[in-house]
Amino acid sequence: MSAAESAVETIQREMTIFARRARASAGRMHPELSLVSYTLLGHLEERDGCRATDLAAHYALDKSTVSRQVAALERAALIERRLDPEDHRVQVLHLTEAGREILAQVTRSRRAAFRERLAEWPEEDLVRFAAYLERYNAGPAGTDGE
Amino acid sequence: MSAAESAVETIQREMTIFARRARASAGRMHPELSLVSYTLLGHLEERDGCRATDLAAHYALDKSTVSRQVAALERAALIERRLDPEDHRVQVLHLTEAGREILAQVTRSRRAAFRERLAEWPEEDLVRFAAYLERYNAGPAGTDGE
DNA sequence: ACTTCAAGTTGTACTATACAACTAGAAACC
DNA sequence: GGTTTCTAGTTGTATAGTACAACTTGAAGT
Known part of the structure; x- marks a missing residue:
């Protein structure tokens, strides 16, 4: 080989x-926040709000799954739905203040875990490893599928 | 930053x-083989048989979860249980021929997916990326937990 | 107006999982 | 040697996440 x-x-x-x-x-x-919920909130923050259908398409989830996730996140008051005045079928999802805070808190805690794990790595290796991962994920959706 | x-x-x-x-x-x-089942079968092949408790400890799964996974794999005739003559509480799990074949087949298909995804990478980068991943996973169980 | 399409919800089913209660066997300890 | 304690595994129950199908509601196209 x-x-x-x-x-x-x-x-x-x-x-x-x-x-x-x-x-x-x-x-x-x-x-308090599953990996899926975390990424959904992250997407909402990044895009500054989007539709449930967009989330489903982006993460290759069924719309029913997203619907229930969204319902749970709304129940937890982490997101809110705003009816689109242009199209009454559409609900534009937005983070609430609480959602923004939880997201930031989980992000901080995840970041701390990664930092600790990578604490001993020389900067040069960190930079190269990061580049490799980006390159890997950017490749054509094959092993996975977004 | x-x-x-x-x-x-x-x-x-x-x-x-x-x-x-x-x-x-x-x-x-x-x-035909979930990620967990795949890794369980892989472990059995690598160790040439082990106990359900060992699987649970190694993969940080509850013993009940392993018990049900094992039952399903046995039902599918991919593994078999051999009673330990020394200790009648213990069942030593072994791959069957069918289990070995399915495992090899899934391994081949996964390998093909990775190969395709990494086809354009220069050898030098592959070797370095592999080393980084090993180093990352070998680190102290922090972000995860095996 | 009628049909077709799009966004979401709800019913149902399945898988993976954990925790708790249990059974059966082994080991340890007076 | 009998009682207690530990270990391996199973089973009951509950939960989360997921998909698919059927449905509702509203928009768009013909």
Whole structure:
């Protein structure tokens, strides 16, 4: 096996380990915000509001799933729905103040965990690792599908 | 923000994207073998058989969860239980021939997906990326927990 | 106006998971 | 040697996340 082939094997194995761990720990780390809820809130912050359908399309989730997630987030007062005056079928979703705070808090705590884990890494390696991950994720949707 | 801090941000963001995608696509990619089942079978192959308790400890799963997963894998005839003659509480789990084949088949298909995704990468980058991932996962269980 | 399309909700089912209560067997300790 | 304690595993119950299908409501096209 060439060095390249063996490296691909390793990448596959380690990505699998990471995915499994992330999945197992996602609920335990932030009981107040699942990984999906977190990314939905993040998307709302980034886009400054969007429709449920946009979330479903972007994250390859069924619209019923998004509908229930949105209902839960609204119940928790983390988001609010604003009816689109142009089209009465549409609800534009926005973060509430509380939602913004929770999102920031979870982001801080996640960031702290990553910082700790990467504390010993030289800057040069951090920068290269970050670039590799970006390149990997930017690739054509193959292994996954966004 | 320093280059190191901004790299950590990127690593966090990209790892999150990867984890979310992996989760979303895990079921769709291999309907015959969930990510968890896949890793359980992989562990059995690697260790050439082990106990349910070992699986639970290694993957931080509840023993009841493992018990049900194992029951499903046995029902699918991918593993078999052998009673330990030394200790009648213990069942040593082993892959069956069918289990070995399914595992190999899913491994091949996953490998093909990764290869395709990484096809354009120069060997040098593959090797470095693989090393970074190993280093990341080998770190102290912080963000996750095995 | 009628049909067709789009956004969301609700009913139903399934999977993965945890926690608690339980059974069965092994080990330890007077 | 009998009682207590520990360990392996199963089962009951509950929850979260998910999909698919059927439906409602409103918009757009013909």
